[in-house]
Amino acid sequence: MAAPREWLGAVEEEGNSGLQGSSGVEVVFPSDPATPAPVCPHGPTLLFVKVNQGKEESRRFYACSACRDRKDCNFFQWEDEKLSEARLAAREAHNRRCQPPLSRTQCAERYLKFIELPLAERRFCQRCQQLLLPDDWEKHREHWVVGNISAGQLGRPSQLLRPLENKKTNAQYLFAERTCHFLVDLLPALGLTRVLCVGTPRLHELIRLKASGDEKSNIKSLLLDIDFRYSQFYMEDSFCRYNMFNHHFFDGKAALEVCRTFLQEDKGEGVIMVTDPPFGGLVEPLAVTFKKLIAMWKEGQSQDSSHKELPVFWIFPYFFESRIRQFFPSFCMLDYQVDYDNHALYKHGKTGRKQSPVRIFTNIPPSKIILPSEEGYRFCPLCQRYVSLENQHCEHCNSCTSKDGRKWNHCFLCKKCVKPSWIHCSLCGHCALPDHSCGAPKDGCFICGELDHKRSTCPQITASKKVIRAVRKQKQRKSKKTKMETVKEQSMNHTSVTRKKKRRERAHQYLCS
Ligand SMILES: C[S@@+](CC[C@H](N)C(=O)[O-])C[C@H]1O[C@@H](n2cnc3c(N)ncnc32)[C@H](O)[C@@H]1O
Ligand SMILES: [Zn+2]
Numbered sequence: 001m002a003a004p005r006e007w008l009g010a011v012e013e014e015g016n017s018g019l020q021g022s023s024g025v026e027v028v029f030p031s032d033p034a035t036p037a038p039v040c041p042h043g044p045t046l047l048f049v050k051v052n053q054g055k056e057e058s059r060r061f062y063a064c065s066a067c068r069d070r071k072d073c074n075f076f077q078w079e080d081e082k083l084s085e086a087r088l089a090a091r092e093a094h095n096r097r098c099q100p101p102l103s104r105t106q107c108a109e110r111y112l113k114f115i116e117l118p119l120a121e122r123r124f125c126q127r128c129q130q131l132l133l134p135d136d137w138e139k140h141r142e143h144w145v146v147g148n149i150s151a152g153q154l155g156r157p158s159q160l161l162r163p164l165e166n167k168k169t170n171a172q173y174l175f176a177e178r179t180c181h182f183l184v185d186l187l188p189a190l191g192l193t194r195v196l197c198v199g200t201p202r203l204h205e206l207i208r209l210k211a212s213g214d215e216k217s218n219i220k221s222l223l224l225d226i227d228f229r230y231s232q233f234y235m236e237d238s239f240c241r242y243n244m245f246n247h248h249f250f251d252g253k254a255a256l257e258v259c260r261t262f263l264q265e266d267k268g269e270g271v272i273m274v275t276d277p278p279f280g281g282l283v284e285p286l287a288v289t290f291k292k293l294i295a296m297w298k299e300g301q302s303q304d305s306s307h308k309e310l311p312v313f314w315i316f317p318y319f320f321e322s323r324i325r326q327f328f329p330s331f332c333m334l335d336y337q338v339d340y341d342n343h344a345l346y347k348h349g350k351t352g353r354k355q356s357p358v359r360i361f362t363n364i365p366p367s368k369i370i371l372p373s374e375e376g377y378r379f380c381p382l383c384q385r386y387v388s389l390e391n392q393h394c395e396h397c398n399s400c401t402s403k404d405g406r407k408w409n410h411c412f413l414c415k416k417c418v419k420p421s422w423i424h425c426s427l428c429g430h431c432a433l434p435d436h437s438c439g440a441p442k443d444g445c446f447i448c449g450e451l452d453h454k455r456s457t458c459p460q461i462t463a464s465k466k467v468i469r470a471v472r473k474q475k476q477r478k479s480k481k482t483k484m485e486t487v488k489e490q491s492m493n494h495t496s497v498t499r500k501k502k503r504r505e506r507a508h509q510y511l512c513s
């Protein structure tokens with residue numbers, strides 16, 4: 001996902017207005033893209049706009065969709081910038097140079113050769129993260145090479161490969177066994193036979209292991225992931241190198257067709273998409289991509305099943321709930337706490353603030369998803385869903401209200417349940433942390449500073465007449481109550497660096513305190 005914070009530097013270096021008050025970078029999806037976005041090594045770039053509090057939108061620019069760190073991809077181009085033929089040619093050459101050294105077909109051929117080798121000749125170079133054929137040995141002689149790579153190891157590449165823990169781009173946090181088994185075990189009960197794994201390599205391999213093991217599960221899986229190292233372990237029909245922030249298949253049409261065929265098999269029956277994107281990712285580009293995958297599945301549906309939805313598990317931290325529901329209103333958040341192997345803080349079994357904040361968002365009715373009682377989950381008959389132990393049903397809200405696994409308390413003044421650490425502040429008129437600064441400006445509109453709307457719907461914005469029309473329409477349409485809800489929703493529509501930073505800080509505080 002794109003590089004908000006890093007790109008701010010670039011924007012400023014280019015002599016644009018400095019930061020004043022709150023500022024940030026948003027992704028823009030032009031409704032009628034007249035010109036296709038320029039391409040970086042990670043496929044089409046995204047269009048961004050820098051927004052400053054008290055100012056109108058500034059100049060828009062293209063940046064990489066996948067890398068948040070300029071060190072990983074330093075693509076930058078102003079929207080209205082004209083590039084010389086020479087620069088365009090240099091960019092093309094650069095894009096080609098950045099692709100993996102072996103093609104997808106070459107990787108598949110090497111894999112077939114590798115599995116034919118006797119155990120003693122099956123080697124893996126830790127340094128290069130590569131399976132070696134005898135012809136490669138000499139080149140890796142001085143590297144840390146492990147031998148005797150068993151069929152079991154080949155079947156679990158996520159254990160053999162070093163997780164890419166670069167937080168800004170890959171954030172390759174792998175499911176703990178507990179979570180992975182929980183997900184796999186859910187599938188048969190839900191009548192699912194195919195899983196499109198988008199950024200879930202460990203789930204993919206466990207499904208395949210089960211399919212080839214004694215239990216003879218007949219569940220199939222296709223992995224879409226940006227990590228090209230996985231190409232070494234799978235044939236073309238079970239792994240496609242893919243960028244989930246721009247729906248880009250690195251191996252072109254052939255790979256796209258693999259995905260389409262997989263989704264549309266059996267008239268689209270029995271398939272689910274499970275995705276666990278890097279948490280720093282912007283929600284909107286992800287939502288746009290997932291809608292494209294859903295549309296691909298829908299193309300294969302008959303007329304009479306046009307009302308059906310592709311089942312989805314979107315794994316993401318709970319504080320993105322309103323943002324995700326903005327794009328997928330039918331999704332609900334399960335209480336199940338997703339656990340990771342290589343993330344020290346996201347661990348199940350911790351209490352208080354140390355619990356994992358990662359949840360499953362799904363359009364499958366939550367009553368059908370049984371959460372393990374041995375881990376403390378119970379069924380709430382009133383909510384018709386499984387909830388965590390501490391999540392108590394509030395009779396005033398008529399719901400099990402806790403989002404973070406702790407017991408929340410009902411505030412009669414706010415008329416809702418709030419976190420246990422919050423108290424009602426009579427000065428602010430709502431609940432907040434005891435040490436909050438009263439009356440401190442909340443995240444308001446970047447342009448006029450008002451709190452009741454965001455930049456995208458600011459009546460003062462002159463650049464976008466469309467937005468003004470939308471605001472007017474809204475004013476006409478909404479009653480006071482629904483208007484309040486809309487404002488809240490809009491506030492989530494405003495992804496800014498400041499806000500994202502705050503959110504990260506909040507997540508950090510949440511996990512550390
Ligand atoms: C948070 S990890 C999820 C891994 C999952 N928990 C598992 O154990 O299977 C994010 C995954 O998304 C992949 N990824 C990161 N950026 C991506 C992108 N732009 N497009 C597709 N996949 C991406 C990473 O390689 C990684 O496998
Ligand atoms: Zn890039």
Ligand SMILES: [Zn+2]
Binds near residue numbers: 144
């Ligand atoms: Zn090597």
Ligand SMILES: [Zn+2]
Binds near residue numbers: 394
């Ligand atoms: Zn309940």
Ligand SMILES: [Zn+2]
Binds near residue numbers: 410
């Ligand atoms: Zn309540």
Ligand SMILES: [Zn+2]
Binds near residue numbers: 423430431
């Ligand atoms: Zn209150």
Ligand SMILES: [Zn+2]
Binds near residue numbers: 425426
């Ligand atoms: Zn206050």
